[in-house]
Amino acid sequence: MFxxxxxxxxxxxxxxxxxxxxxxxxxxxxxxLLTYFPRRYLDRNFTKDIILKQGDIxxxxxxxxxxxxxxxxxxxxxxxxxxxxxxxxxxxxFRGVNFFHKLFAIDKKVVVSGKLEYFKGYQxxxxxxxxxxxxxxxxxxxxxxxxxxLYPSTEALxxxxxxxxxxxxxxxxxxxxxxxxxxxxxxxxxxRNLLGRNxxxxxxxxxxxxxxVQIARKRxxxxxxxxxxxxLLYKQRERQKVKRLLWPLPSSNSRxxxxxxxxxxxxxxxxxxxxxxxSKTNTDSPxxxxxxxxxxxxxxxxxxLVGLHYIDNHIQVVFLAPTEILxxxxxxxxxxxxxxxxxxxxxxxxxxxxxxxxxEKLSRIKTGESNIIIGTHSLLQDDVIFSDLGxxxxxxxxxxxxxxxxxxxAKGKNPDLLxxxxxxxxxxxxxxxxxxxxxxxxxxxxxxRKPIDTRWYKEDRRTGVYNSxxxxxxxxxxxxxxxxxxxxxxxxxLESCTVAYETLRTNVFPDLKIGLLHGKMKSAEKDFxxxxxxxxxxxxxxxxxxVEVGVxxxxxxxxxxxHAERFGISQLHQLRGRVGRSDIESFxxxxxxxxxxxxxxxxxxxxxxxxxxxxxxxxxxxxxxPGELLGVKQSGLPEFKIADLVADRELLEEAKVDAxxxxxxxPEEVSELRIRFSEGKFLFAN
Ligand code: ADP
Ligand code: MG
Numbered sequence: 001m002f003x004x005x006x007x008x009x010x011x012x013x014x015x016x017x018x019x020x021x022x023x024x025x026x027x028x029x030x031x032x033l034l035t036y037f038p039r040r041y042l043d044r045n046f047t048k049d050i051i052l053k054q055g056d057i058x059x060x061x062x063x064x065x066x067x068x069x070x071x072x073x074x075x076x077x078x079x080x081x082x083x084x085x086x087x088x089x090x091x092x093x094f095r096g097v098n099f100f101h102k103l104f105a106i107d108k109k110v111v112v113s114g115k116l117e118y119f120k121g122y123q124x125x126x127x128x129x130x131x132x133x134x135x136x137x138x139x140x141x142x143x144x145x146x147x148x149x150l151y152p153s154t155e156a157l158x159x160x161x162x163x164x165x166x167x168x169x170x171x172x173x174x175x176x177x178x179x180x181x182x183x184x185x186x187x188x189x190x191x192r193n194l195l196g197r198n199x200x201x202x203x204x205x206x207x208x209x210x211x212x213v214q215i216a217r218k219r220x221x222x223x224x225x226x227x228x229x230x231x232l233l234y235k236q237r238e239r240q241k242v243k244r245l246l247w248p249l250p251s252s253n254s255r256x257x258x259x260x261x262x263x264x265x266x267x268x269x270x271x272x273x274x275x276x277x278x279s280k281t282n283t284d285s286p287x288x289x290x291x292x293x294x295x296x297x298x299x300x301x302x303x304x305l306v307g308l309h310y311i312d313n314h315i316q317v318v319f320l321a322p323t324e325i326l327x328x329x330x331x332x333x334x335x336x337x338x339x340x341x342x343x344x345x346x347x348x349x350x351x352x353x354x355x356x357x358x359x360e361k362l363s364r365i366k367t368g369e370s371n372i373i374i375g376t377h378s379l380l381q382d383d384v385i386f387s388d389l390g391x392x393x394x395x396x397x398x399x400x401x402x403x404x405x406x407x408x409x410a411k412g413k414n415p416d417l418l419x420x421x422x423x424x425x426x427x428x429x430x431x432x433x434x435x436x437x438x439x440x441x442x443x444x445x446x447x448x449r450k451p452i453d454t455r456w457y458k459e460d461r462r463t464g465v466y467n468s469x470x471x472x473x474x475x476x477x478x479x480x481x482x483x484x485x486x487x488x489x490x491x492x493x494l495e496s497c498t499v500a501y502e503t504l505r506t507n508v509f510p511d512l513k514i515g516l517l518h519g520k521m522k523s524a525e526k527d528f529x530x531x532x533x534x535x536x537x538x539x540x541x542x543x544x545x546x547v548e549v550g551v552x553x554x555x556x557x558x559x560x561x562x563h564a565e566r567f568g569i570s571q572l573h574q575l576r577g578r579v580g581r582s583d584i585e586s587f588x589x590x591x592x593x594x595x596x597x598x599x600x601x602x603x604x605x606x607x608x609x610x611x612x613x614x615x616x617x618x619x620x621x622x623x624x625x626p627g628e629l630l631g632v633k634q635s636g637l638p639e640f641k642i643a644d645l646v647a648d649r650e651l652l653e654e655a656k657v658d659a660x661x662x663x664x665x666x667p668e669e670v671s672e673l674r675i676r677f678s679e680g681k682f683l684f685a686n
Contacts, residue, residue: 293442295577
């Protein structure tokens with residue numbers, strides 16, 4: 001039995017250099033190293049009777065026969081590789097040309113793996129590789145099995161001799177140094193037919209067949225999911241220890257007043273949502289809700305109605321929005337709704353305001369003169385102090401990180417939480433992620449909403465698209481034209497957006513009123529443009545993804561998305577939600593170039609065929625995985641090393657049932673949770 005948390009320094013062959021580079025890769029203890037799982041396995045059996053087919057992921061054994069560098073705009077290295085069947089394959093390298101040129105010396109034996117492509121002969125771009133020495137090399141015995149695990153490696157690791165082989169030697173040492181203790185209750189191991197922990201570690205690193213690999217993987221997936229479920233239970237218990245300090249009123253006059261004056265009738269789902277959320281406000285501990293509703297389903301008013309129960313008891317409500325445009329819009333909407341109740345102090349707090357006005361607002365917030373405080377990230381700053389904050393509403397919650405949600409909550413007196421999202425998280429995943437959040441859904445949209453007619457067009461239809469825009473705009477409608485803007489290529493993207501704006505303004509629609517809106521503009525400018533668009537003075541708004549979430553201009557009924565292939569499904573669905581916000585027929589036009597990857601085509605077709613956010617989220621989940629869909633960093637979802645929330649759904653259900661069947665409590669388990677879920681970060685989150 002030995003301590004898995006001990007430092008790697010105790011291993012042979014770990015000097016300061018290796019220690020540093022491993023640390024940079026998140027590996028500092030025995031445990032980290034053991035859970036540095038193989039990314040892939042090379043099964044040497046594979047190589048014999050292979051039928052080569054383009055697009056296949058192949059693993060091949062052979063010799064290096066030649067290698068040369070092709071010079072050009074971008075130099076590349078071509079390494080000639082010959083399989084046992086005498087098939088020639090070019091291994092092509094664009095990066096590290098000189099490094100690989102030296103490494104892939106003629107006559108070396110190597111196993112390569114990657115996607116087979118055809119370009120003047122078979123080729124593999126940047127294959128994974130493993131050089132083999134003669135099997136009688138005694139030092140090589142742990143590498144000579146039929147199945148070779150390949151570890152995620154980097155140039156930095158390789159420089160220190162920590163390629164797959166080097167890592168394997170270290171892992172072997174750890175496994176040799178003692179028996180690893182079981183950490184799962186034995187009854188679950190039996191019930192779910194799992195491999196023991198010690199066995200599983202040696203089998204996953206040194207498998208004798210691919211079946212054993214699967215069995216070992218299953219054990220570790222289960223282990224991760226089980227502890228994740230235990231973590232959620234733990235968090236739930238911690239949360240229940242917190243006591244409620246503020247009590248909203250069961251009946252609110254302001255709400256009655258507002259409902260009387262609403263220009264529309266609430267949907268059944270909206271009413272149910274309000275009742276459900278309020279039903280938990282007379283309990284001993286604060287409540288936490290996730291309000292899910294597709295774009296345009298009317299979440300804002302739902303949250304506001306809930307909030308009034310607090311305000312009527314002099315409890316403050318904060319409304320946090322991810323962008324200035326959205327915060328300002330909420331302010332205006334709420335102001336409009338509550339306009340006949342001047343005694344309610346509504347405050348808008350944004351970044352970049354002048355000192356004096358900010359100071360005044362801060363003082364009103366601190367004294368409790370302000371009741372509803374709407375704002376952006378600027379609300380998270382230290383100088384924002386509330387008198388009696390009892391309800392935190394977070395709009396578009398997936399745009400906020402776990403830490404930010406905690407920061408705002410910590411400013412209140414054990415406040416209730418109402419998080420809202422229009423990116424519906426598929427149910428199974430949701431229960432996993434937010435096991436301690438109550439879910440409320442708004443499924444139906446307000447009456448009279450029509451599905452948005454969505455089309456996917458390529459360049460040859462551009463003139464037609466412009467003609468349609470002209471037609472609808474001339475009849476009084478408004479239009480968005482959205483350009484992608486991603487952080488990595490922000491400058492170029494912004495430029496293409498502004499260039500397009502100039503062309504549209506001067507050449508295409510010189511007779512129409514066009515505006516430009518993007519995130520890099522000054523606040524005041526943004527307001528100015530948004531105001532003009534809202535009032536209808538601007539007919540066509542050329543913009544970036546700043547309008548992605550929440551923006552509500554019901555008269556805008558046409559949305560054109562340029563380079564639509566660069567967006568994910570959920571993002572496109574969110575963007576599309578900018579139109580179809582009234583009973584007028586709306587259009588969404590997805591423009592792309594002529595050549596789209598298969599995956600891109602799947603995404604666009606999904607949008608064209610469906611208007612259902614829940615269906616699309618499932619689709620997105622299947623294509624991109626939960627990490628991408630939710631943004632791993634943002635969601636508070638730990639990065640699983642092996643478990644896959646989509647592929648392992650069944651296992652997840654089993655782990656969940658098991659986890660809930662035994663009581664929490666022993667301190668050893670809590671310390672295990674801490675080791676696993678990076679010290680506190682996930683413990684009190686969500
Ligand atoms: P989201 O759920 O996407 O945040 P909003 O709250 O912005 O949607 O609401 C979208 C639009 O629908 C707003 O203009 C809002 O005033 C309007 N709305 C909300 N509820 C109803 C309803 N029950 N009937 C008609 N319109 C509604
Ligand atoms: Mg909204």
